[in-house]
Amino acid sequence: ESQLNPNYSFENFLEGDANRLARNAGLAVANKPGGTSFNPLLIFGGVGLGKTHLAHAIGVDIKDKYPEKTVLYISAEKFTQQYIDSVKKNNRNDFIHFYQIIDVLIIDDVQFLSGKSGTQDVFFHIFNHLHQNGKQVILTSDKAPVDMQDIEQRLLSRFKWGLSAELQSPDFETRVSILKNKLYRDGVEMEDDIIEYVAKHIKTNVRELEGAIISLIAQSSFNKKEITINLAKEIVEKFVKNTKREVSIDYIQKVVSDYFQMDVSTLQSKTRKRHIVQARQLAMFFAKKYTKASLASIGSQIGKRDHATVLHACKTVDNLSSTDKQFRKYVEDLSKKLSL
Ligand code: ADP
Numbered sequence: 054e055s056q057l058n059p060n061y062s063f064e065n066f067l068e069g070d071a072n073r074l075a076r077n078a079g080l081a082v083a084n085k086p087g088g089t090s091f092n093p094l095l096i097f098g099g100v101g102l103g104k105t106h107l108a109h110a111i112g113v114d115i116k117d118k119y120p121e122k123t124v125l126y127i128s129a130e131k132f133t134q135q136y137i138d139s140v141k142k143n144n145r146n147d148f149i150h151f152y153q154i155i156d157v158l159i160i161d162d163v164q165f166l167s168g169k170s171g172t173q174d175v176f177f178h179i180f181n182h183l184h185q186n187g188k189q190v191i192l193t194s195d196k197a198p199v200d201m202q203d204i205e206q207r208l209l210s211r212f213k214w215g216l217s218a219e220l221q222s223p224d225f226e227t228r229v230s231i232l233k234n235k236l237y238r239d240g241v242e243m244e245d246d247i248i249e250y251v252a253k254h255i256k257t258n259v260r261e262l263e264g265a266i267i268s269l270i271a272q273s274s275f276n277k278k279e280i281t282i283n284l285a286k287e288i289v290e291k292f293v294k295n296t297k298r299e300v301s302i303d304y305i306q307k308v309v310s311d312y313f314q315m316d317v318s319t320l321q322s323k324t325r326k327r328h329i330v331q332a333r334q335l336a337m338f339f340a341k342k343y344t345k346a347s348l349a350s351i352g353s354q355i356g357k358r359d360h361a362t363v364l365h366a367c368k369t370v371d372n373l374s375s376t377d378k379q380f381r382k383y384v385e386d387l388s389k390k391l392s393l
């Protein structure tokens with residue numbers, strides 16, 4: 054009924070530099086739900102870095118320490134669906150009331166609320182009620198609050214009230230520990246050099262790291278092959294091939310500059326000349342579209358601009374491509390050049 058997964062525990066969430074702040078903040082919240090300044094606790098980071106796992110771990114630990122507290126885990130997507138249903142069935146107030154009496158509310162992937170103003174509005178009221186009554190709110194998101202788009206300002210400001218803690222890609226040592234812990238729990242033995250080979254080559258996503266080990270075990274047992282370094286190489290290659298399909302911001306700047314026959318340094322310069330500004334805005338737009346970089350990071354790489362400038366660039370490109378035929382042609386040509 055609380056929707057918590059007991060396997061997603063703190064014990065199974067291995068600590069490293071990349072997650073220390075978030076993990077410890079989570080532990081602090083679990084010890085004193087609603088009683089720390091980490092309210093809300095917002096955990097953010099890229100795909101497969103452990104946001105859902107950590108969010109569950111906090112809930113599981115609270116349930117353990119405070120069995121009388123009501124803890125609810127729900128994805129923002131499901132929350133939105135429930136809200137829409139409640140409106141259709143004319144029981145919006147019941148929906149709100151249900152959420153206002155929870156002690157610990159965990160909402161996963163709040164970026165899903167982007168552009169959904171009705172759900173944002175209802176969540177704003179639920180949030181305020183819980184916060185005022187000393188209840189704990191835990192949120193996860195794929196972006197930091199400053200990089201979230203189409204979320205109302207008043208809600209964003211609430212997100213920033215507590216602590217925003219980032220999960221980054223774990224270092225090599227942590228990746229090895231994660232794999233060893235998983236193998237141990239599954240009762241599978243594997244040579245250290247094979248584990249290290251996998252951990253060395255799959256760096257940015259823990260889900261893929263585990264996925265590679267799972268395929269390795271499956272391949273060896275279905276084909277009755279021994280788990281060797283060569284088999285590990287084969288599998289790792291497939292994983293890396295499938296995921297290394299992201300263009301870099303440098304590459305985007307190069308392609309856009311070439312297209313407009315200017316140097317990258319011109320594109321990055323401070324000039325306000327219209328065609329250069331447009332080239333720069335297009336580079337920002339494609340960096341947002343084709344990479345996972347944050348607005349802040351795109352801005353700093355394309356001529357040391359801030360995140361607001363990048364956001365403005367993305368909106369300008371959207372607007373111009375629907376009103377200006379010539380500009381739309383630029384976008385189409387560049388999309389073709391940049392598509393892999
Ligand atoms: P996200 O929600 O950020 O996309 P998940 O929480 O679904 O990521 O994590 C993906 C997988 O990686 C899960 O199986 C999770 O248990 C595992 N994982 C992530 N970080 C860690 C960690 N620090 N220790 C152990 N397992 C981890």
Ligand code: MG
Binds near residue numbers: 106
């Ligand atoms: Mg998740």
